[in-house]
Amino acid sequence: MFYRKYEQILEKEILSSEIPEHIAVIMDGNRRYAGQLGKARIFGHAMGAEVTEQVIEWCYEIGVKQLTLYAFSTENFQRSEEEVGGLFNLINEKFLKLHTDKRTYEKEMQVRVIGDRTKLPAYLNESIDRIEKATEHHRKFSLNVAIAYGGRQDIMQAVRDIATCVSSGKLSLEDVNESLISKHLYPAPGVPVPNVDLIIRTGGDERISNFLPWQANGSECATYFCAPFWPEFRKIDLLRSVRVYQARKEEKKREHSYRISKVKNFLRVGKYENKSEDLGQLLPLKKQGVS
Numbered sequence: 640m641f642y643r644k645y646e647q648i649l650e651k652e653i654l655s656s657e658i659p660e661h662i663a664v665i666m667d668g669n670r671r672y673a674g675q676l677g678k679a680r681i682f683g684h685a686m687g688a689e690v691t692e693q694v695i696e697w698c699y700e701i702g703v704k705q706l707t708l709y710a711f712s713t714e715n716f717q718r719s720e721e722e723v724g725g726l727f728n729l730i731n732e733k734f735l736k737l738h739t740d741k742r743t744y745e746k747e748m749q750v751r752v753i754g755d756r757t758k759l760p761a762y763l764n765e766s767i768d769r770i771e772k773a774t775e776h777h778r779k780f781s782l783n784v785a786i787a788y789g790g791r792q793d794i795m796q797a798v799r800d801i802a803t804c805v806s807s808g809k810l811s812l813e814d815v816n817e818s819l820i821s822k823h824l825y826p827a828p829g830v831p832v833p834n835v836d837l838i839i840r841t842g843g844d845e846r847i848s849n850f851l852p853w854q855a856n857g858s859e860c861a862t863y864f865c866a867p868f869w870p871e872f873r874k875i876d877l878l879r880s881v882r883v884y885q886a887r888k889e890e891k892k893r894e895h896s897y898r899i900s901k902v903k904n905f906l907r908v909g910k911y912e913n914k915s916e917d918l919g920q921l922l923p924l925k926k927q928g929v930s
Contacts, residue, residue: 642875649878654701656885659836659861661705662698663851666691668842668868681725686870688729695782697874699746701881705781705833707753709850713789716758727763730786734766738773747779753825753832754788755796783832788825790852797823824853835860837884839877841869861887 666687673683691708698706710730716723737743737750750770759767763786800823804810810819821831835855838847845864847855863880867873 646875646878649875649882650701653878653881653885657888658702659881659884660703661707661833661835661854662703662837662839662880663707663709663835663855664694665709665838665840665848665850666869667840667844669870671842672868672870680722681729683868683870684726684729688733690870690872691733693874694872694877695748696742697877699748699780701878703780705783707783707785707832707835707851709785709788709848711754711786711788712848712850713755713758713787713792714849716787727760730784731763731766734763734770738766738770743774744777747777749774749777749781750784751781751826751829752784752786753793754786755792756787758787783826785850788850790849793825794820794853796825797827800827821853837880838862839880840864841867841872841876 669683669687670680671683672686673680676682695706711726715726734750737748742748743750752767752771756764756767797820801810801815801819805812805815822828824831826832832851832854835851838850838855838860840846840848840862843864843866847862861884863883865872865876865880867876
């Protein structure tokens with residue numbers, strides 16, 4: 640009862656402020672969770688998959704527009720053949736469930752996969768094609784699932800694709816900008832994955848692990864590292880992560896307001912030659928776009 644009450648208070652608090660539009664999650668700790676219970680690794684992955692379904696619901700409920708899940712990295716191919724096969728079977732089951740679940744269509748949820756699909760088995764690619772085709776016109780909520788994904792690999796394939804277009808005359812060097820690069824990232828071709836507002840990582844590690852470097856680093860997104868393994872992740876953990884995002888936004892607003900007030904105070908003086916010290920303090924504002 641206490642937990643539920645605290646969850647309700649926290650949810651009311653975060654809903655009174657800005658909700659991040661795009662949350663990306665590194666779902667870490669499935670194997671360690673299974674290990675501490677003396678279970679096989681696939682048990683941890685299965686329990687984590689159940690939590691994933693709940694997190695999709697929670698994000699939709701609080702108004703998140705995009706959710707990107709790190710389901711399988713390029714480094715995960717180094718695991719045993721049995722574990723990799725079990726993971727692909729589990730992911731396949733979840734895609735098939737999404738395809739038949741009426742909530743997918745009630746939410747108008749678009750499902751897309753980002754990553755090197757050439758490395759995936761045929762049956763999984765078939766399920767991906769099916770769910771992507773069925774939801775391609777949905778725009779209310781977007782679920783991006785990163786499978787066989789690596790951030791550097793993503794940028795590398797985009798650079799190769801653009802270089803090919805330039806060498807063939809389809810593009811000129813003057814056409815290459817941030818927007819163009821974004822369009823060539825996974826899931827190219829298609830609408831690019833937008834900048835990330837908040838990254839969540841479970842399991843206690845404080846690193847990003849080559850996840851969405853272009854979308855995350857460029858936007859200076861908030862990060863939330865928490866101790867629970869992914870199968871232990873609760874709604875209260877999600878709400879706390881959103882609160883961290885909101886606190887960061889407020890801090891940036893206060894910093895911006897302070898800098899603007901310094902500009903206004905400087906302009907009121909009117910004599911630049913007598914305010915050389917203040918002018919030196921304000922020069923960094925020029926780099927931040929304050930005219």
